[in-house]
Amino acid sequence: MxxxxxxxxxxxxxxxxxxxxxxxxxxxxxxxxxxxxxxxxxxxxxxxxxxxxxxxxxxxxxxxxxxxxxxxxxxxxxxxxxxxxxxxxxxxxxxxxxxxxxxxxxxxxxxxxxxxxxxxxxxxxxxAPNMSVGVNVTLKLLDMAARAMSTGYDIEIIEAHHRHKIDAPSGTALKMGEVVAQAMGRDLKDCAVYAREGVTGERDPSSIGFATIRGGDIVGDHTVLFAGTGERIEISHKSSNxxxxxxxxxxxxxxxxxxxxxxxxxxxxxxxx
Structure with a gap:
């Protein structure tokens, strides 16, 4: 041309x-x-x-x-x-x-x-809940990790955004949860835990927990924690702008x-x- x-x-x-x-x-x-x-x-x-x-x-x-x-x-x-x-x-x-x-x-x-x-x-x-190339590569890594660690690991998703964000958890965090749940043969709707307070009892090993942070001008931080016995793996993506x-x-x-x-x-x- x-x-x-x-x-x-x-x-x-x-x-x-x-x-x-x-x-x-x-x-x-x-x-x-x-x-x-x-x-x-x-x-x-x-x-x-x-x-x-x-x-x-x-x-x-x-x-x-x-x-x-x-x-x-x-x-x-x-x-x-x-x-x-x-x-x-x-x-x-x-x-x-x-x-x-x-x-x-x-x-x-x-x-x-x-x-x-x-x-x-x-x-x-x-x-897509997140257009970042890096975030989407992270989602692919999470799929791989979840398939390898489908048992014996507790999964928690922590996300942080600026004070102006109106929805929680973030769409990206929810997508991360969906990817992990699907890789493990679960439905996120059945295993997601969005809040903990008071006497909650022991953690359900099949659950996927979410924690939300809002403050300042944080563009977007996401970490998925696979916590096992004697080790833990964290897969993170952080946006600076x-x-x-x-x-x-x-x-x-x-x-x-x-x-x-x-x-x-x-x-x-x-x-x-």
Whole structure:
């Protein structure tokens, strides 16, 4: 393909004025194959009408808007790290316009997940609780570890995030629990323990425990502890900033470039199946 034939991947960003939104705008601008084509935010945002790159000091020529139809017009992809209700509103407009979707939002109910699955019959969607390449490699390592240590080890998942995070445990921690449980032939719904207080009795050896920490500006720390007799193994991933999530999201966009429908996750994107 000649330079004259090159067509950039036209990407819209939801929640464009937020921390993650700005990281995505910067990553798109720095990429060699993607172009910012739209920027969305809620109607009450003070950023409405401003250039999406104004916060970083480099104008993009794309104004932030609350008008979903106008904001998505001309885009082939939307990257969404907002909240479940907002993501579902964006999803419906994406279906109308035939825009493929990358979803990094967490905290969906089963009914909301079902709506996303139904929409994937019309558009292509990558949905993952964590877009980081490192986190998804960690999930693969957890699958391997859980298969080897399916008996004789107690499993605890500890996660820490910033004070502004509204759901707990994190979507990534829950995904880690699902991966471990599945590798051991269990259902996380039946063996998860999310809180301990008072006289709890001895630990059920088949349980998977969760501990949640919220404070400061912690981007995201996750550790899965396999505690056995005479030894323990810890598999951890720690994020120092959101750049990894943004780069993983762009890899998901590139993966969707030749897709017209289907529901995928980051294991599909990274070839980790």
């Amino acid at each position: 000649s330079a004259a034939d090159f067509q950039p991947l036209r990407v819209c960003v939801a929640g464009a004025s937020g921390r993650m939104g700005q990281m995505l705008v910067d990553a798109i601008r720095a990429s060699g194959d993607c172009q910012l084509s739209g920027a969305l935010d809620i109607p009450a945002s003070p950023a409405i009408g401003q250039d999406a790159g104004a916060f970083g000091g480099e104008p993009t020529g794309v104004a932030i808007t609350a008008d979903l139809a106008a904001g998505l017009a001309g885009s082939r992809f939307l990257i969404d790290f907002t909240r479940p209700e907002g993501t579902l509103a964006h999803l419906r407009e994406c279906v109308k316009q035939g825009v493929n979707l990358v979803i990094g939002t967490t905290g969906f109910s089963d009914a909301q997940k079902a709506e996303i699955a139904e929409a994937s019959k019309s558009i292509a969607i990558v949905m 959101r750049a990894g999530y943004a780069q993983g999201s762009l890899r998901a966009v590139r993966f969707l470039a030749d897709k017209t429908s289907g529901l995928y996750d980051m294991f599909d994107v990274l070839g980790l199946r």
